[in-house]
Amino acid sequence: MPPSDVPRKLTLKEEISLLRERRRSRRRRFSTAAGAGLAVIAGGLWPLLGTGPQPGDHAPLPVCAADSATLRADVDADGHLDEIRDQNRNASGSVVFRRDEHPTTVGVGDARGFWKKLRGALKEDMVTRGAFGDFDGDGYLDLALFYSQRDEGDSPRDSMLVHEVRYGPLARDLGSDRTGTIRTGSPAFVSGVWVTDTDRDGRSELQVLQSGGDGMIARHTGRQDDGGISVGGEEFHGPDRPGTELGRLAFPACAAS
Incomplete structure (x- = not known):
């Protein structure tokens, strides 16, 4: 070689x-x-x-009550009025978004999100309750959301997986990048929620019906405080469930069309 x-x-x-x-x-x-x-x-x-749908950036439109079971508001800030309906008046209603000719309906039960639904699937008798109001007074509707467990007979089962406020404008899945805690005195079952504005300051108050044990129901009032809603001040305690309202006690009546 x-x-x-x-x-x-x-x-x-x-x-x-x-x-x-x-x-x-x-x-x-x-x-x-x-x-x-x-x-x-x-x-x-x-x-x-994923981040999911995002709301628009339209300026707030006036919110009004068509009746005790229907609100009209631009929930997702796209410049079009949507409808919030709760025909059973039990705080388990839905939003009908009307951006186009094909309305989309999203219930408050859908607002929990995947992981909270998964956690709730491990428990029985879980119930979602939601109320729409302008708690921070910025003109957009917010959502106060509870996900808690029904009593077993007269005995409370203290399991409240969700107690939060989602500040508007809300996305089409009723989500928000800006949330706060609803601070309650106990994690007992929330059977009903609605909003009022008794002092007419433009900031909604949250009325909460919560189990008091031994078949009793307590009514509490919550207000915007420190980035969330603080609930306290027992106003009712008895065996009868007070009637709830969707928003007629917090917003003016809609003009006749």
Whole structure:
């Protein structure tokens, strides 16, 4: 074999350099594969963890009460009036969004979100209650949301998974990037909620009917306070359930059309 065809022996420095290049190549291949895997995982989780729909930025429109079971308001700030309906008057109503000719209806039970629905699935007799009011006085409707467990007979079961206020404008899934805690005296079952504005200051008060044990029902009032709503001041305690209102006691009547 001619001398020119004999493989040249690598120096120690060249062998170290080649070894480092092989390691870098393996790391690049691993990073590419890991990135592809994370992309697949993220794509699968996106429907659960994504930001979801976002509200518009239209200035607040006046809120009015068509009757004791129907409010009209621009819930998602798109410049079109929507309807909030609670025909059974038990704080389990829904919003009918009217952005186009195909209305979309979203119930307060849908507002809990995936993870809270999953947590609630592990318990029995969980109930969602929601009330719409302008608690911070900015002109947009907010949602006070409770998700709690019914009593077992006359014995309270203190399991309240959701007690939060979502400040408007709200998205079409009734979500919000701005939320606060509804601070209650106990985690007992919330059977009804509605709003009032007794002092006519433009900030809604939250009326809460909550189990008091032994078949009794307590009524409490909540007001905007420290980034959320503080509920306190027992106003009623008895065996009869007071009637609830959707929003007629907090907003003016709608003009006749």
